[in-house]
Amino acid sequence: MAFIDEASITVIAGKGGDGGLSFRREKFIPKGGPDGGDGGDGGDVILYATDSLNTLVNYRHTKTLRASSGRNGGKRNRSGARGNDLLVPVPLGTIVCDNNTRETLGDLTKIDQRLTVAKGGEHGVGNARFKTSTNRTPYQTTRGAQGEKRSLTLELQILADVGLLGLPNAGKSTLICTTTAAKPKIAPYPFTTQHPHLGIVCGEREFVIADIPGIIAGAAQGVGLGHRFLRHISRTKLLWHLVDISAQSEYPSNKAIQIVHHELAEYDKSLAERERWLVLNKADLCEDVEEIQKSIRAFHDISAPIFTISALSGAGTELLIRETQQWLHHNEKKWGQ
Ligand SMILES: Nc1nc2c(ncn2[C@@H]2O[C@H](COP(=O)(O)OP(=O)(O)OP(=O)(O)O)[C@@H](O)[C@H]2O)c(=O)[nH]1
Ligand SMILES: [Mg+2]
The missing domain is CATH 3.40.50.300 (P-loop containing nucleotide triphosphate hydrolases)
Incomplete structure (x- = not known):
């Protein structure tokens, strides 16, 4: 496997699911209240250190890594599922730097050490939560937030005594x-x-x-x-x-x-x-x-x-x-x- 000790990648966390807009519609309950559930949070992008890799070659071609989005809120107060986190293996000794701020975000020196590099977007809120004594039929919901997006440089400095x-x-x-x-x-x-x-x-x-x-x-x-x-x-x-x-x-x-x-x-x-x-x-x-x-x-x-x-x-x-x-x-x- 080719030895690559530097790679630039873009990480995009999942978008939060939107809040649901729905009203209870059942036989004999003609005017059921709002029952739109909340969306799920977007998944995070998480790097973790493994000793089964000794090169960053996997990230020479795969440039964009995306976690999945949260699902939208559903009827009957059903919350949307949280988006899955994306776990990205990197070799031990990988230093992670934000390309825009030049800040070092972390240095993965221990097996299984994790670093969240992009946080998933927060979920949106369903209309059920907007019900008040004066507003019994809210049409209001919020949308899930976009996930964080970051451009990163990974630099491998291997660890040895x-x-x-x-x-x-x-x-x-x-x-x-x-x-x-x-x-x-x-x-x-x-x-x-x-x-x-x-x-x-x-x-x-x-x-x-x-x-x-x-x-x-x-x-x-x-x-x-x-x-x-x-x-x-x-x-x-x-x-x-x-x-x-x-x-x-x-x-x-x-x-x-x-x-x-x-x-x-x-x-x-x-x-x-x-x-x-x-x-x-x-x-x-x-x-x-x-x-x-x-x-x-x-x-x-x-x-x-x-x-x-x-x-x-x-x-x-x-x-x-x-x-x-x-x-x-x-x-x-x-x-x-
Ligand atoms: N006689 C003898 N030959 C040696 C010894 N150590 C290394 N060699 C020989 O020297 C040559 C170079 O050895 P390498 O181990 O490849 O040297 P290196 O420092 O790793 O070289 P680079 O990878 O090119 O930097 C080989 O032909 C080895 O067999 C030694 O102690 N005695
Ligand atoms: Mg040699």
């Missing part, structure tokens, strides 16, 4: 393959990954990793796939910055780190300041791993942990996962989760 960051070919997808059940495509050419994937690391403290396309120098100016996919790691708590330290890499490690850091800062300064661990990958292809580590520490002012792994063989990944679990556990206490 850990975001994978790095140049193309750094081994991000390989790492998510060895540590989770996710199976994204892996290949020795850049931009193998075209859109984000999620993987769940099982264990005592489960956590979710987001693999995104590689970023390259000039991404902020739109080079490569640009930096638009960085939005999908903007809500992560921790970044694993993967660096290919083998001779296969296009750049020496220090330069590779610098490029990614620069592009990250261009995209969002606060994201560049987020907890970020360097994960030196493809150690199986290197003999002088310690030298590389030393040179990285000397070149960059890095206080965060540095890990050395082989995403391919899995060597070193256990420690990375254990430390991550502990870090998340420790910080969640701090964040009060």
